[in-house]
Amino acid sequence: MEKLEAYIKKVEERLYEIFPDETLPQGDVIKAAKYSLSAGGKRIRPVLTLAFCEMCGGDPDKALDTACAVEYMHTFSLIHDDLPCMDNDDLRRGKPSCHKAFGETTALLAGDALAILPFERIASSKTISPSAAVKCIRALSHLCGTEGMTGGQQIDTAKAGEELSGELLLSMYSMKTSALIKAACLCGVYCAQSPDEERYVKYASEYAENLGLAFQITDDILDVTGSTEVLGKQTGNDADNDKHTYVRIYGLERAEKAAREYTEKAAAALAAFNGSEFVKQLTEMLLGRKK
Numbered sequence: 001m002e003k004l005e006a007y008i009k010k011v012e013e014r015l016y017e018i019f020p021d022e023t024l025p026q027g028d029v030i031k032a033a034k035y036s037l038s039a040g041g042k043r044i045r046p047v048l049t050l051a052f053c054e055m056c057g058g059d060p061d062k063a064l065d066t067a068c069a070v071e072y073m074h075t076f077s078l079i080h081d082d083l084p085c086m087d088n089d090d091l092r093r094g095k096p097s098c099h100k101a102f103g104e105t106t107a108l109l110a111g112d113a114l115a116i117l118p119f120e121r122i123a124s125s126k127t128i129s130p131s132a133a134v135k136c137i138r139a140l141s142h143l144c145g146t147e148g149m150t151g152g153q154q155i156d157t158a159k160a161g162e163e164l165s166g167e168l169l170l171s172m173y174s175m176k177t178s179a180l181i182k183a184a185c186l187c188g189v190y191c192a193q194s195p196d197e198e199r200y201v202k203y204a205s206e207y208a209e210n211l212g213l214a215f216q217i218t219d220d221i222l223d224v225t226g227s228t229e230v231l232g233k234q235t236g237n238d239a240d241n242d243k244h245t246y247v248r249i250y251g252l253e254r255a256e257k258a259a260r261e262y263t264e265k266a267a268a269a270l271a272a273f274n275g276s277e278f279v280k281q282l283t284e285m286l287l288g289r290k291k
Contacts, residue, residue, distance in 0.1 A: 037075050050064070055200075056188070056192035056194040069122050069136075073144055077153075079114070080153075115144075139190070170213065182205055184208070211266040215286060224247050267284070
């Protein structure tokens with residue numbers, strides 16, 4: 001999609017401008033952080049920040065600092081997820097994982113740096129108001145903390161090998177995956193500073209919750225049906241680590257049906273926004289992705 005490519009280009013042009021010089025004594029951690037950031041990926045979360053800002057009547061260019069902050073947070077989570085103590089993945093987006101390229105200690109610190117950098121980036125932004133910045137920082141920190149992404153990852157690792165109910169699985173997915181997507185969408189809403197912000201927050205949250213569930217269930221499907229060459233990461237890792245997934249609990253057919261249903265619920269929530277056609281197309285694209 002032309003608009004998707006335009007949004008990604010804007011993000012790519014701004015991602016690295018805040019980083020210090022790699023020749024500093026701490027240069028290895030800077031290189032490692034930039035290595036993982038530059039590994040590619042779909043940039044879906046920062047794109048959603050820009051798109052929701054625009055759908056709420058704002059200028060997406062004013063949300064660029066915040067969109068970059070969201071991508072830093074996402075990349076931090078990937079670096080830490082790949083560590084041997086977590087998912088133990090050697091590949092990420094077709095390249096050696098950060099800890100394989102730089103060692104565990106540097107990878108851990110690079111993840112730490114990328115978890116902190118978002119707040120500096122948002123607080124330093126000259127394109128949004130202080131009140132909008134505070135709302136973005138609060139949303140990102142809350143939804144990536146123990147009640148969001150971090151909490152979801154704890155459940156995922158601690159419960160490996162144990163019996164897991166479908167209800168707890170979806171709760172974990174909501175925290176582990178939907179929460180950061182929700183932060184991305186809400187940051188876009190806050191950057192727009194619309195008089196209808198409260199209403200937009202409600203429907204952006206509903207959209208993100210359902211998109212996150214569809215996204216994670218699709219990941220479960222791809223871990224079974226995809227290939228390492230296409231995905232750019234090892235497949236079958238969930239089974240190897242004895243993790244419960246939607247496919248493991250309910251089977252492939254029901255998983256595919258659930259992914260479709262959550263995608264449709266996400267698309268329905270977009271009716272509250274003007275000019276939502278691009279995000280609708282993006283949502284459908286994510287359901288049908290092969291990697």
